[in-house]
Amino acid sequence: MKNYLSINDLGNLQEAVKEALDLKRHPYHFKTLGNQKTICLLFFNNSLRTRLSTQKAAMNLGMDVMVMNFGSEGWQLEFEDGTIMDQGKSEHIKEAAQVVSQFCDIVAIRAFASLIDKERDEAEVVLNGFVKYANIPIVNMESSVAHPLQALADAITLEENSVNDNPKVVLSWAPHPKALPHAVANSFVEMMKLQDVEFVITHPKGYDLDPEITKGCKIVHNQEMALENANFVYVKNWSSYVDYGNVSTQGTNWMMTKEKLGDAKFMHCLPVRRNVVVEDAVLDGKQSLVIEQANNRIFAAQLVLKRILEHL
Amino acid sequence: MKNYLSINDLGNLQEAVKEALDLKRHPYHFKTLGNQKTICLLFFNNSLRTRLSTQKAAMNLGMDVMVMNFGSEGWQLEFEDGTIMDQGKSEHIKEAAQVVSQFCDIVAIRAFASLIDKERDEAEVVLNGFVKYANIPIVNMESSVAHPLQALADAITLEENSVNDNPKVVLSWAPHPKALPHAVANSFVEMMKLQDVEFVITHPKGYDLDPEITKGCKIVHNQEMALENANFVYVKNWSSYVDYGNVSTQGTNWMMTKEKLGDAKFMHCLPVRRNVVVEDAVLDGKQSLVIEQANNRIFAAQLVLKRILEHL
């Protein structure tokens, strides 16, 4: 594997999940693979799980880790070509990416969607800037439109908790006080399309995800019907895609409850707002998988780094 | 040892000091004890000594270290149960603590008192949130009401510098332009109660510490009398406990001077405001132990981490 930008970069997902579960059983089995290899984690946005789990994964493989908050510790970057850089931005992505790639062996990047300019968000200027100008593998730690480390961790969690073949998995939109990106939902949908599952997306009208991504997926606007006989319910808020980045008054009663959940397992990528996205009774109950999902972030990252290291 | 929340978690203090002094002589003697163990240092407040000394201590034991400024790099945390999280806070301590505890083997936390809400400060919501929800050992890097790593470093420094049995130790309040927490003073008092010393607390009226903590201690409001024949003078400002978090006009002449100090050794946890808390002549003189106290922060932390690692 060269870069890990999308869940589709993994090739056979089932094999990747199996390999990640091997790493979970033997986290230090490849502890010399990363010797004299350095990963640089560059954050353009805040992070808790991604920061610590990716760092842990790299250390499990014997790598050196450099962590940097690019925004506050480095320089403001320019991404456009041909600009006269006489305003606030001190450095062009062309230089920054080439330079950083000389100081390490892998670069991992977090750069969220602005939710202001759809075209620019979809161009993934930060992530793709590094892909274009850096000469080393790039790992996506959540970009404008994708969060493939989360999706792989979710696939691992589903594999660990599936008791029947062809389970029913529902992605259910939830309310949220702030406008949130589509990255987690997008990558979850893409991961679902690689799985042998009955997959249903449910959300209020106006909250359709990018139709390119959900193409071929069953979409139901009646949450109750969608949830019927579900084995796993993945809950996540996202802002409008059509009315880009906006939050409508729709869906105030879409919070996930114990009653709605029935016998299904509950999943969420975290952080989660209690009693807005999901009620306490779900998170504090035995059907919640959120803590294990977070744990699996280590092994998702470790699988990705292992595969990249093996091809360096 | 499971957690290190208070100086009382050490058991026999004299043995702990002895063990720390052994580590000071042979800092790399246990350099494989922490192999494949990771400590996560979480800062909710600024730090210089604690950050660097704890990191150094962990590295001396061969541990991997992850450092994170929780406030600025992570998410705002909610600590109350049952809240509808539709305001500024993105994540509940329940999830955050469980999640972080999966990414490492020990969590160390710094979370200062607000000095606004006494009850909430005494509930130690951050530290106790991690104790309650994390499944791994917790180390207190200064909480609302305690700074036990400092107190252990102070005990080490006292042991190294005591020339007579049963020395007289005075904790002397000092003026300060800002309202400061009681944590350092509290832990020093608790440490004193475990020692074979003549201990006196002196402060202006209105600056009594928590009576639960100072119970049984000699308290004198006349600084001059208190300092008489002292062997060690530990100087520290704190804001009012009764009139919680406030600073009165009392005590403007309580700055420690060379004259007041006499032949005693001078101690302070640092950072210290020169010529406000203590005059230059004291800090620049031979009776000051403040640099050695800071040095001993390494071995205090190393003793604590060693004991925790031995019981993992």
Next chain:
Amino acid sequence: MKNYLSINDLGNLQEAVKEALDLKRHPYHFKTLGNQKTICLLFFNNSLRTRLSTQKAAMNLGMDVMVMNFGSEGWQLEFEDGTIMDQGKSEHIKEAAQVVSQFCDIVAIRAFASLIDKERDEAEVVLNGFVKYANIPIVNMESSVAHPLQALADAITLEENSVNDNPKVVLSWAPHPKALPHAVANSFVEMMKLQDVEFVITHPKGYDLDPEITKGCKIVHNQEMALENANFVYVKNWSSYVDYGNVSTQGTNWMMTKEKLGDAKFMHCLPVRRNVVVEDAVLDGKQSLVIEQANNRIFAAQLVLKRILEHL
């Protein structure tokens, strides 16, 4: 070598460059030299290249690294002697430097010029505060008046790219929207004075550097004449030294272009503002050495750390 504060601390520059090039060929040749040695990188200002390259250099030598943003993560420092510290500053450099030097074996410091108070900038209060009060080697990661790690990287790059003896090297001022320090230019000039080259400085009137530093150097105010037959053109903006820290309306047409550059190699320390300091065609062309200069920052730092470690 004790401290690395100036390019002159290296002794014979040609030997240092040769040793650095050996390290570039065999970066892990001394990977046990730094065992059980710790470097602390203290940033009072932002950094990208310096932060990552110095960290990488230290790791290549097997050192442990602690990185700290002193301003935002630590305490505000007081540098004056005898001050009554009752304002915003919590800690004196005397304590901070002594304390930090106990937690590591080498301290590296970045502290830019204020460009407000020339005398204070030239006194190098931060860097010299650490030199004075710390008891361990200090490395300059760009101070008010010098950036010797950059100058050494530049010397390495010149050595690698020189095809003829006694090349002509031109330091050419460039326009910039913000007032910038003189550190890079100063250290480049000092490095040039140690080389067997034909060296010319060119800048608009009013932009003379510190005459103490440029003493003996050829200075030409006609950029075109200065650039004639140049082999290397080092471009850099700096604010006025005489009219300290100010930016005049002079020199708007001093941007480096492909046409002006001719057949010369282009150098810049980065970050660089495209189409203000230099046009795209230069940076994107084959004559640009800026990426290699940045790469050589690793080996400049590694040479410096290696020499310090060898004398610890």
